[in-house]
Amino acid sequence: MVRETPYFSYAVGELPRGCQLCVRGEKLVLFTTGACPRDCFYCPLSEKRKGDVVYANERPVKTVDEAIEEAKIQEAKGAGVTGGDPLARLDRTAEYIRALKEAFGEGFHVHLYTTGALATKKALERLYDAGLDEIRFHPDLFNPNSRLFEVEIRNIRNAFDFDWDVGGEIPSIPGQFERMKWYAEFLDKLGAKFLNVNELEFSETNLRALIDRGYKPISNESAAITGSLELGLKLLEWGGENTSLSYHLCTAKLKDAVQLRNRLRRMAKNVARPYMEVTEEGTLRFGIAEYDDLDELYTLLVEGAEVPEEWLYVNRERGRVEMPEGVAVELADAIEGDVRFFIVEEYPTFDRLEVERVPLP
Ligand SMILES: C[S@@+](CC[C@H](N)C(=O)[O-])C[C@H]1O[C@@H](n2cnc3c(N)ncnc32)[C@H](O)[C@@H]1O
Numbered sequence: 001m002v003r004e005t006p007y008f009s010y011a012v013g014e015l016p017r018g019c020q021l022c023v024r025g026e027k028l029v030l031f032t033t034g035a036c037p038r039d040c041f042y043c044p045l046s047e048k049r050k051g052d053v054v055y056a057n058e059r060p061v062k063t064v065d066e067a068i069e070e071a072k073i074q075e076a077k078g079a080g081v082t083g084g085d086p087l088a089r090l091d092r093t094a095e096y097i098r099a100l101k102e103a104f105g106e107g108f109h110v111h112l113y114t115t116g117a118l119a120t121k122k123a124l125e126r127l128y129d130a131g132l133d134e135i136r137f138h139p140d141l142f143n144p145n146s147r148l149f150e151v152e153i154r155n156i157r158n159a160f161d162f163d164w165d166v167g168g169e170i171p172s173i174p175g176q177f178e179r180m181k182w183y184a185e186f187l188d189k190l191g192a193k194f195l196n197v198n199e200l201e202f203s204e205t206n207l208r209a210l211i212d213r214g215y216k217p218i219s220n221e222s223a224a225i226t227g228s229l230e231l232g233l234k235l236l237e238w239g240g241e242n243t244s245l246s247y248h249l250c251t252a253k254l255k256d257a258v259q260l261r262n263r264l265r266r267m268a269k270n271v272a273r274p275y276m277e278v279t280e281e282g283t284l285r286f287g288i289a290e291y292d293d294l295d296e297l298y299t300l301l302v303e304g305a306e307v308p309e310e311w312l313y314v315n316r317e318r319g320r321v322e323m324p325e326g327v328a329v330e331l332a333d334a335i336e337g338d339v340r341f342f343i344v345e346e347y348p349t350f351d352r353l354e355v356e357r358v359p360l361p
């Protein structure tokens with residue numbers, strides 16, 4: 001019953017539509033607020049994202065138009081609306097969903113993650129009217145002292161009044177099999193479509209709390225927590241036999257090696273300048289030269305070394321001149337003095353995260 005997918009994940013039944021697009025890197029990640037009524041010990045949000053901030057992928061946005069522009073760069077076919085709890089800023093969340101649907105058409109698939117704490121019938125109606133296609137609930141299952149759990153569970157029922165896909169999405173927390181099973185049965189009785197289970201991962205902000213509870217990363221190279229994947233698989237095996245839900249066990253490796261890589265590749269082809277090479281990984285690879293005086297450096301390269309101007313780009317923000325990799329290699333050999341040459345690899349994301357820097361001799 002449980003099958004391994006081509007994306008390093010596991011499934012019972014069909015993948016939710018939101019996941020089908022996400023694994024191909026076709027979902028814009030729209031973070032509409034860091035505000036959240038909960039305080040989960042495993043919360044992965046960075047300090048920066050815990051505020052009332054809006055991001056489209058890695059890009060901080062102030063307007064709907066900026067989010068639409070980001071979706072265009074990615075050639076996104078849908079969006080996953082996340083947070084925080086997007087319902088904590090309902091007006092803004094509904095505005096962004098509506099605007100994306102208007103800009104890209106009805107077929108642009110939008111799914112949303114929520115705690116359920118604020119999912120009144122009225123709030124859900126607003127999201128439905130804005131065009132939301134799929135909703136995923138993550139109630140406070142693993143907190144025995146929860147103030148919100150009862151309300152969240154009651155609110156989930158409200159979602160079945162609308163013609164959209166309803167499911168659950170929870171992390172797989174070692175030691176919590178009974179709670180996970182309980183939630184699967186609850187969703188099944190309501191007639192939900194799916195339950196997604198995430199392999200538990202640590203981040204900078206939750207590592208201490210996870211270690212204090214006895215959880216450990218599986219290795220130095222991975223953010224995944226020991227035992228989470230195995231427990232998720234056990235739930236899928238049980239669920240496949242005992243419920244009619246579809247299940248998707250989403251692994252740390254899927255997020256890293258498949259979803260992110262595919263999204264980067266889609267973006268890279270649209271942001272690469274002519275002197276940049278797009279790698280298999282979806283990163284941008286090119287050469288750079290650094291020197292205190294960029295104008296002097298530019299003149300040296302054009303007049304002294306006779307590099308065609310169209311191969312050079314003066315990036316003042318980053319304090320460097322950019323060029324094709326091969327040109328940097330040749331110049332590093334030919335030019336003596338204080339100019340420093342490197343080959344760099346960067347993400348094609350708004351923040352242009354540098355992932356590799358090799359100095360040229
Ligand atoms: C990152 S959250 C975003 C929406 C909302 N903040 C929430 O927690 O539901 C999306 C999903 O990630 C999962 N999740 C939360 N913390 C996690 C962690 N530390 N590792 C892996 N998955 C996690 C939950 O299953 C949640 O449904």
Ligand code: SF4
Nearest residue numbers: 036038039040043084
């Ligand atoms: S519901 Fe999500 S954002 Fe809110 S505290 Fe839990 S993990 Fe963090």
